[in-house]
Amino acid sequence: MLNLLLASFLTLVELNCENLFDCRHDTLKQDTEWLPASTRHWTPSRYWRKVNGIGQTILSCQEEGVPDLVALVEVENDSCLFDLTRKSLLRHAGYQYLMTESPDVRGIDVALLYQPFKFRPLCYDYLTVEPLEGMRPTRDILYVEGEYITGDTLHVFVVHAPSRFGGERATRPNRQLVADRLVQTIRQLPPDAKVIVVGDFNDDAEAPALRYLESHALRNITRGAKGTHGAEATYRYLGEWGSIDHVFVSPVLLDHIEQAYINDAPFLLEEDTKYGGVKPLRTYQGPRYRHGFSDHLPLVVRFQF
Numbered sequence: 001m002l003n004l005l006l007a008s009f010l011t012l013v014e015l016n017c018e019n020l021f022d023c024r025h026d027t028l029k030q031d032t033e034w035l036p037a038s039t040r041h042w043t044p045s046r047y048w049r050k051v052n053g054i055g056q057t058i059l060s061c062q063e064e065g066v067p068d069l070v071a072l073v074e075v076e077n078d079s080c081l082f083d084l085t086r087k088s089l090l091r092h093a094g095y096q097y098l099m100t101e102s103p104d105v106r107g108i109d110v111a112l113l114y115q116p117f118k119f120r121p122l123c124y125d126y127l128t129v130e131p132l133e134g135m136r137p138t139r140d141i142l143y144v145e146g147e148y149i150t151g152d153t154l155h156v157f158v159v160h161a162p163s164r165f166g167g168e169r170a171t172r173p174n175r176q177l178v179a180d181r182l183v184q185t186i187r188q189l190p191p192d193a194k195v196i197v198v199g200d201f202n203d204d205a206e207a208p209a210l211r212y213l214e215s216h217a218l219r220n221i222t223r224g225a226k227g228t229h230g231a232e233a234t235y236r237y238l239g240e241w242g243s244i245d246h247v248f249v250s251p252v253l254l255d256h257i258e259q260a261y262i263n264d265a266p267f268l269l270e271e272d273t274k275y276g277g278v279k280p281l282r283t284y285q286g287p288r289y290r291h292g293f294s295d296h297l298p299l300v301v302r303f304q305f
Contacts, residue, residue: 008150010303013061014245016073016200016296017054018283020080023047029107039287050283053293055089060265061300066093070113071158071198081111098144100126103137110142110158121146127185129177138162150305155189157182159199172208179209183216195250202244218248221257222299227264230278234262234297239275247301259302268293
């Protein structure tokens with residue numbers, strides 16, 4: 001009976017890894033800043049410290065066991081995911097993974113780690129977002145349909161929307177493309193489908209693209225999520241907290257939400273000496289190496305089935 005009770009809880013984590021690049025040059029991508037001889041001096045020792053730091057972050061999101069599903073943003077390639085799941089602190093966690101192979105010029109992609117004894121992928125796909133004229137190619141959306149151990153079928157979408165580089169208003173149409181692509185695909189699912197849309201949207205909860213998602217029967221269950229050690233959102237810029245990471249679900253999942261919060265474990269934070277309070281302990285502050293984990297804090301959502 002106890003095992004059945006434990007199996008009915010599913011923990012989902014979302015984390016922007018802040019540039020999880022390996023140290024090797026991909027001649028088809030603009031990744032030269034992440035090489036040992038670059039101005040960032042991205043050496044193997046720094047890379048492995050980063051990989052283990054991401055592993056430590058994921059492990060800290062659950063007191064017992066490990067999270068069932070982990071949506072990762074800003075990962076370069078399969079090699080990074082292999083090292084993370086097979087050679088890092090996560091090597092005994094048993095994770096399998098799926099990831100995109102996007103046309104993003106820097107080579108960054110999204111991925112989903114999953115526990116195969118709890119979640120069984122039935123199919124997956126890459127949803128391409130066709131760029132507007134003059135827009136750089138962006139990340140594909142990862143779509144995974146899978147069966148949870150309870151028999152529930154979940155439709156999981158992992159997103160990394162275009163950035164605000166060039167101005168928030170000027171780049172709004174780029175992020176609206178992602179919202180349009182999501183809605184177009186979700187409309188093709190059964191009306192009672194259990195849908196989870198998770199990732200870095202590069203927009204706050206009130207942005208037009210995210211309001212558009214909510215107008216099409218998705219609910220932002222991490223709106224207003226906070227941590228317990230001072231984090232008021234997942235990201236901090238110039239002393240201001242802001243959440244650009246979100247988890248949306250279809251209405252049928254609302255009754256299954258037990259918790260939604262930010263993991264701001266003390267080791268993931270540092271004192272903000274300029275603006276006061278705390279901020280994420282990141283890997284780089286501009287060109288300066290900071291020995292940290294990520295400039296984003298992880299979102300954690302716990303479902304009960």
